[in-house]
Amino acid sequence: MREFDYDLPPRLIAQTPLALRSYSRLLVLDRSTDDVRHRHFGDLPALLSPGDLVVVNDTRVIPARMIGHRRSGGAVEILLLRKEEGGLWRALVRPARRLKTGEEVLFKSHRDGASRVGAAILVEKLPDGVALVELDGQLTGHLNDFGRVPLPPYITQELEDDERYQTVFSIQSGSAAAPTAGLHFTPDVLDDLDAQGVLVSRVTLHVGLDTFRPITEEFAEDHTIHKEWCSVPKATANAIAETKERGNRIIAVGTTVARTLESYAQAGGLLRREAFSGMTGIYITPGYSWKAVDGLITNFHLPRSTLLLMISSFAGQERVMCVYQEAIAAEYRFFSFGDAMLIL
Numbered sequence: 119m120r121e122f123d124y125d126l127p128p129r130l131i132a133q134t135p136l137a138l139r140s141y142s143r144l145l146v147l148d149r150s151t152d153d154v155r156h157r158h159f160g161d162l163p164a165l166l167s168p169g170d171l172v173v174v175n176d177t178r179v180i181p182a183r184m185i186g187h188r189r190s191g192g193a194v195e196i197l198l199l200r201k202e203e204g205g206l207w208r209a210l211v212r213p214a215r216r217l218k219t220g221e222e223v224l225f226k227s228h229r230d231g232a233s234r235v236g237a238a239i240l241v242e243k244l245p246d247g248v249a250l251v252e253l254d255g256q257l258t259g260h261l262n263d264f265g266r267v268p269l270p271p272y273i274t275q276e277l278e279d280d281e282r283y284q285t286v287f288s289i290q291s292g293s294a295a296a297p298t299a300g301l302h303f304t305p306d307v308l309d310d311l312d313a314q315g316v317l318v319s320r321v322t323l324h325v326g327l328d329t330f331r332p333i334t335e336e337f338a339e340d341h342t343i344h345k346e347w348c349s350v351p352k353a354t355a356n357a358i359a360e361t362k363e364r365g366n367r368i369i370a371v372g373t374t375v376a377r378t379l380e381s382y383a384q385a386g387g388l389l390r391r392e393a394f395s396g397m398t399g400i401y402i403t404p405g406y407s408w409k410a411v412d413g414l415i416t417n418f419h420l421p422r423s424t425l426l427l428m429i430s431s432f433a434g435q436e437r438v439m440c441v442y443q444e445a446i447a448a449e450y451r452f453f454s455f456g457d458a459m460l461i462l
Contacts, residue, residue: 119335121435123421124442132455133275135282140304143457145445149433154441156448159302159458160310162415168315169366170413171357175297175374176320178288181265181280184257186225186238192216194223196238196251197268199294199326200347206241206250208326214247223251229263236264268294270454272420283454292324292347298417298454299372319357321382323348323374323398339403343424348378349395350387358410359391367412367462373425376411376432377402383409402428404435414461418445418452433461 136142140160147154157165166172182198194217197210211217217240227234236256243249257264267280277283285300286308311318326346335341350358358379361368370376381398382388388410404427414432419425430438441459450457 119422121439122423122426122430124439124446126421126446126452130446130449130452130456131272132451132453132457133273134277135301135455138304139286139302140307142302143450144302144460145441145448145450145457146460146462147433147437147441148462149437152437154444160307162307162460163310163314163316165460165462166311166314166316166369166413167366169317169361169364170369171317171319171361171366172311172369172371172415173319173321173354173358173375173379174285174287174300174303174371175323175378176285176287176289177293177297177322177324177374178291179267179284179293179296179325180291181262181267182294183268184225184238184265186223188217188221188223196223197294198251198265199248200324201292202250206252208244209249209251210247211240211249211251212247214243214249217243217249219243225257225264227260227263228266234260234263236260270295272453273455287320290322290324292322293326295325296454297323297325297372297374299375299415299458301455302415302458303371317357317361319354321348321350321354321375321378323378325374341401341424343399343401345397345399346374346377347396348374348381348398350378350382350393352391352393355382355387355391355393359388362388368410369413369415370411371415373414373416373419373428376414376428379410380408402431404431406431408432412462414459416459416461417454417456418442418450418459420453429459429461 142159144157144159195212200208225236237254239252241250382394
């Protein structure tokens with residue numbers, strides 16, 4: 119895993135979003151020539167061709183981070199990851215070791231002077247600090263009043279407006295983290311894509327546990343990636359097939375879209391043009407044979423992460439690490455609120 123490590127000056131970790139989303143810088147990498155260009159995200163429509171298909175993830179981040187306390191008074195943090203069948207939630211819980219099965223955690227509303235209280239019961243403890251929890255009716259019906267948008271741990275500043283951690287096309291609630299490559303889009307950029315003749319379609323992948331799990335094993339193949347729910351609607355399936363038939367490119371906006379499209383392709387979707395939905399545990403590493411994605415818009419990712427491995431699979435490990443060094447030298451902003459890459 120050492121070949122997927124790099125040193126990043128802390129000042130390049132973006133702590134806040136830019137005032138205007140599309141003002142982010144955009145590093146453009148051409149895989150056929152190794153050419154690197156430095157542009158801005160608002161230039162994206164001019165960099166694509168009429169008939170290309172841009173695929174976005176329309177998931178919406180839920181207010182999944184909740185700070186509560188045990189009846190004994192000890193503080194507890196719960197990060198909701200995914201709603202399971204039967205209504206239970208899979209969640210990260212801290213401190214997991216101290217909580218007992220059946221124990222109740224209380225939460226105060228942050229919207230009305232803490233006059234309302236909701237409760238969650240720890241139903242089952244799972245490995246790695248994960249648990250199944252049951253939310254009472256107060257939490258289930260008013261989660262926005264008790265939870266906050268969960269920012270990554272490397273962001274230490276509070277977000278003034280939670281909508282800045284949502285994409286402008288977010289409609290399907292269910293993610294524990296934002297699909298950050300989509301944060302650069304604005305209605306104007308979408309309009310400019312349309313004017314350029316570039317099509318836009320949607321898929322959904324609800325970002326879950328693996329976003330918070332770095333690779334700690336020495337060898338990438340020893341890492342286990344967790345499953346996330348994704349779907350490709352019929353209209354998007356048709357758009358993908360038509361784009362491939364006319365020889366245009368499928369541009370995935372982010373690694374979540376890339377995982378969804380490649381899962382769809384592995385299930386035979388490219389041949390059948392059918393809607394697709396289900397859990398995916400696809401783990402894309404160097405050596406993977408890409409089937410659906412022809413271009414990728416992505417942010418700059420953490421060292422030793424599954425996302426960096428995926429990007430290296432798409433563009434080549436040595437090339438990606440060289441480009442990352444060029445981005446560092448040019449002082450690009452990194453990670454969730456940082457700048458973007460377009461790989462063609």
